[in-house]
Amino acid sequence: MTPAEPTAAEIRRWQQYLADEQAEAAVYRDLASRRSGEEREILLALAEAEGRHEAHWRELLGDRVGTARRGAVRTRVLGFLARRFGSVFVLALAQSAEARSPYEADVDATDAMAADERIHEEVVRGLAARGRKRLSGTFRAAVFGVNDGLVSNLALVLGVGATGIPATAVLFTGLAGLLAGALSMGAGEYVSVRSQRELLEASTPSPQAHTALPHLDLEANELALVYRARGMSPAEAHAHAEDMLRQVNVATGALDLAENRAADDIDADEHEAVGTGLSAAISSFCFFASGALLPVLPYLFGMSGAAAIILASVLVGLALLATGAIVGLLSGAPPLRRALRQLFIGYAAAAITYVLGLLFGASLS
Incomplete structure (x- = not known):
């Protein structure tokens, strides 16, 4: 057939x-x-x-x-x-x-x-x-920085602008929020990353520890305590310690206590993934400032009132869609869904402060 x-x-x-x-x-x-x-x-x-x-x-x-x-x-x-x-x-x-x-x-x-x-x-x-993994430290700071700059300064500008104060006052308030937020983000990210790296380094076995091996008392076998502290059972730790000590006469300088870590092993790649404090701080500062600048742009060009508020919201909305899509692409997730989620969260925060600004403006008038 x-x-x-x-x-x-x-x-x-x-x-x-x-x-x-x-x-x-x-x-x-x-x-x-x-x-x-x-x-x-x-x-x-x-x-x-x-x-x-x-x-x-x-x-x-x-x-x-x-x-x-x-x-x-x-x-x-x-x-x-x-x-x-x-x-x-x-x-x-x-x-x-x-x-x-x-x-x-x-x-x-x-x-x-x-x-x-x-x-x-x-x-x-x-x-x-x-x-x-290579991007994660700096990229995290960049995404958080630009998103915080967009949302926080839009919320600040809309909330203050809704009270009815002059456009120049809104402009200087937005610029002050940009500078204060960027400095705070940069300093906070530097401290955060440095602290995380110091915690990781404190958990990494000392490279000088192997020099003590030839002088250990095999009967006391304090080396076994090292392995027990890293999660081995007493029997496993004792057997492994004896095996390590038997090798001392063969290659003392080549032994490294870090080569047989337990389940809480700290890999050097984790240090790379965290990034450096300085690069994270610079990224946070620059990206927060670039994000926080967008809501202020209409006022920098002399706009005021509802027109400035609408344009600022549109500019920030486009930027939120872009950052959400980039995060989605990098994570392998649908970029449109991530973009819309970012937009919704940002606009929700700004809308709350805008409504509060209207209420305060009405009470002051």
Whole structure:
């Protein structure tokens, strides 16, 4: 029995899948061209896997491949970004793209292809996580800073402006709020990050501890107390301590008490993820100031009254949508949902202070 002739709709769908696979493979190759070492090898392997999927659709199409189609718009945008930036943002977008694969619901795609796409999502997630970890300290300060600047100064400007005071008074109030908030954010972030790093460093075993090993009393075996303090049972700690001491005569200088940590192990990467106090403080100051400047802009250009309030709200709303979308992209979540959530929270806070300003203005008049 000869197989049924594919319909025109099926052929178009297969051709689009073929174009998408070609575009995705190109994205991974472009990303690989901006990487080296293990990351480059992983990205090239992903491109090779997309090539296998491309071969499947070519086989189904046979001589119906037709003229080359363009990949989906999101894949072409991803390719454009990969060729020019190759950053964690592109990997986060690629992760989202892999998560939207239609193969599980398509009878013409094999189970292996659907499984591949699931695994590709996890591989890209792992690659993106490396970049997220490098960004996390400074990026956290930047996002919090700009969001706080937008919301707090919009709320301040709207609340004060609603009382009916002159526009110049609103302007200077907004500028004072910008400066005070930026300095407070920078100082607070510096103290916070420095404190966190100091706590991590205090939990890291001393690199000089191994020099005491040749002089330990094996009968007292105080080394076992070190391992018990890190979560081992008394028997495990005693056995491990004896084993370590037996090695002293072989390689005293190479021993490191940190190489066998318990469940509360402190990895050096955590220090990197926290970031540095100075970079976090500078990021907080600059981003808070840039966010807090937007609500003040209409008053800087001489506007007043309802027109200034509306324009300030629109500017802040657009910025809130942008920051929410960026956070969504980096976290691999739907950017629109994160953007709308950011907008709702910011506008809700500003609306409360605006209403309070109207009430105070009415009571003063």
